Amino acid sequence: MSTTTSKPTTAVKKDTRIIDGLNLVVADSYALMALTHLAHWNVEGPDFFPLHKAFQEQYENLFEAVDEVAERVRALDSYVIGGLGTFAKVAQMEEFKSPMPQKDYVAALIVAHEKVMDDATRTRDLAGESSDLQTQDLMIKRLQWHQKTLWMLNSYLKP
Template sequence: MKKDSTHPTELTDSLNQVLADSYALLSLTHLAHWNVEGQGFFALHTAFQTQYEELFTAVDEIAERVRALNAYAIGGLSRLAEVAQMEEFVSPLSQEDYVKKLIKANEKLLSDAVKCRDLAGNTDDAETEDLMINRVTLHQKTVWMLKSFLK
């Protein structure tokens, strides 16, 4: 029995929001990976690679969850960017600026993942809730690690 009368489309729309955010963040993190330079290059280059590779796997899992709920995953670069509404940046930037901008992007995704997690919980969709709990946990850790770099 559902806890409220939320229509399943609202949940799949929320999942598609997290999908778009994740795809946008993947692209921004990849850009930072390619173009970061300076004394902290090796650490950041490696960290960014770990992050974008994880995001690559995540977008597939999120899209497949949308499909499992009998909806369609959004796609196409312009559509994903339109939905994500994530601030893009252009290289070159300082290491600190890459990190600050990636913190902001991760926090945006984190906020949308929390909304999706809560919506899934309110509709008794434990599988989607579990997926979003994992996304929230990962992006909380990523934000903490990026913030630690700036100290």
């Protein structure tokens, strides 16, 4: 009688395109977090309080997201990129200078969110093609948050 049992396979085949995509989303999210924090610190004007609070909620969410996406890279037995210079080089996100009018902060953050969404969408699609459902689910979760945030930021700019 054989007592050998086979373990179910839970490992996903390592796909460097997915790892690169996740590292890009880490860099994008870190850059967006820094820009959102800059807006939080420097926003002024009649809508200071609601924007200051909204920007704080956004950069706090992004901080958690960076960690979650980075940990997915590690779960895929790969390494996460890091360092401010590396993040800036990889994300290639346009920075803005302060001070700016309130609406300009919001408009600049919209552009940055759209960039993150483009990269997260590509990573989601690659994960789907590779049957990496956990990564696909993570990117879907991030995309939902960015879509909601974009809706709110765009609503602020409506006349």
